[in-house]
Amino acid sequence: MEDERKSPISASQRLAIAPMMDWTDRHCRYFHRQLTRRALLYTEMVVADAVIHGVRERLLGYDAAEHPVALQLGGSDPEKLAEAVRIAASFGYDEVNLNVGCPSDRVQSGTFGACLMLQPALVARCVEAMKEAAPAGQQVTVKCRIGVDEQDPETALFDLARQVADAGTDAIWVHARKAWLEGLSPKENRDIPPLDYNLVYRLKADYPSLFIGINGGIQDLNQAVEHLRHVDGVMLGRAAYHNPGLLSDVDSTIYGEAGASVDLHSVVLTMADYIDRHVAAGGKANQVTRHMVGLFHGMPGARGWRQHLSTQAVLPGADGQVLRDALEKITAVQRAAA
Structure with missing residues (x-):
């Protein structure tokens, strides 16, 4: 089922558990790892300033059993993000991801998250700086929306993809709905803007050699398998958290490991x-x-x-x-x- 030419981390990206604030902490990830050996696990978003100035073991520490595991960073200053990547290097994350999708007021006030969809050139500079700072073998990726507010997703998503691809991103994970920064709460932003999976499929068709993953509203592994006909990876969020038992079939259903279902x-x-x-x-x-x-x-x-x-x-x-x-x-x- 896998392309054997892909790196181990690329293979793991076929199914990922989304970064979720207040949920995907180290205890959650250790638990999820008992259910699937193969899926890629994400940390909660950690702000670059916190990595630089905070208690690093508390913010970045994890159990070695969690591999493959990705660190998601929030920020919009290329130099600070690069410094955060250098600091995190000693912790040995398999991937570092830049958050360009969170719509919360707290994130907007820090000029990062989904509002960065409005500044694709800045996102590209951030990716380039993170790539330069990352140790060999560590992927640098982007997680974004298809647009924000009045943006035309056909323009916004493809413009961002073009610029971060040119900057060297290893993957783009797309939450397939807009974020409304004005008028909707973060909770409403998870449900109200309509999903547009076909737009993400078209992005993959335009970038056949770049890893494109899809996120948003995916409820079970049958839906994940259907998406994998069109894109490289599927990211599960709330469905995996509220019904973690479904992860016990990931290694058999997604990765083709016979008899891999977990007790x-x-x-x-x-x-x-x-x-x-x-x-x-x-x-x-x-x-x-x-x-x-x-x-x-x-x-x-x-x-x-x-x-x-x-x-x-x-x-x-x-x-x-x-x-x-x-x-x-x-x-x-x-x-x-x-």
Whole structure:
């Protein structure tokens, strides 16, 4: 199913989990990695200024098991982005991605995110600076919208693609809807502007040798497989977060690995041990379990699983036993329903 000429990271890009603020932290990524060995995982967006001036281990640290993993940066100053890439180099990310798609007010006030669709030449300078700063073997990519506000997507997307391709980007991930910077909230921007998948397909047709990935409104792996007939990669966002169990079939469905489906019960036990280590290091159980409430979505016992995690993981002294107890409960329900 894969093109063997592609680099390992390019192969992993066939299916990616989108960067999602407050969601795709290191605990979420470790959990998702237990469900799929192959998919590319993304960090939350980290602002370049924070990388330069903040606590780097807290912002950039991750478990080696998360590979392949990509760092998403936010910013619009080429020099600062280059410095952030140089700082992040020692952490060994497989890819560094520039955010040109987030529509939040906080991002707009920093002059980056989706509003950069209005400044494609600046985006190109940022990409060029990041490429120069990146260590050998690390990809530099862009994640964008098809346009913002009154822009014509046919012009905006293709103009941005042309300039970042000339600047040397290794891939373009396109959220296939506009961002409205005036009049819509960030939440509304995820649903209200209409999707235009065909526009992204046409972009790929115009750039046959450049990796083009698609994002936005994709709900399951069947839809992902259909998109892969037209583009190089598919990025799942909220569907993967709210129904993470679907990731257990990624390696077999997307990467063609026979018998690669993952046993969810084994994943729970692995994560219980992970929570024990996290709590022993001073963390809290609910910092991990909050990402796992949807694991058994649509299955018998799912409601009880959610309730147990929501009520028990927040109690003082909670540890991995919360997951082990919840697993016993849902296993009993599933056996009764069989």
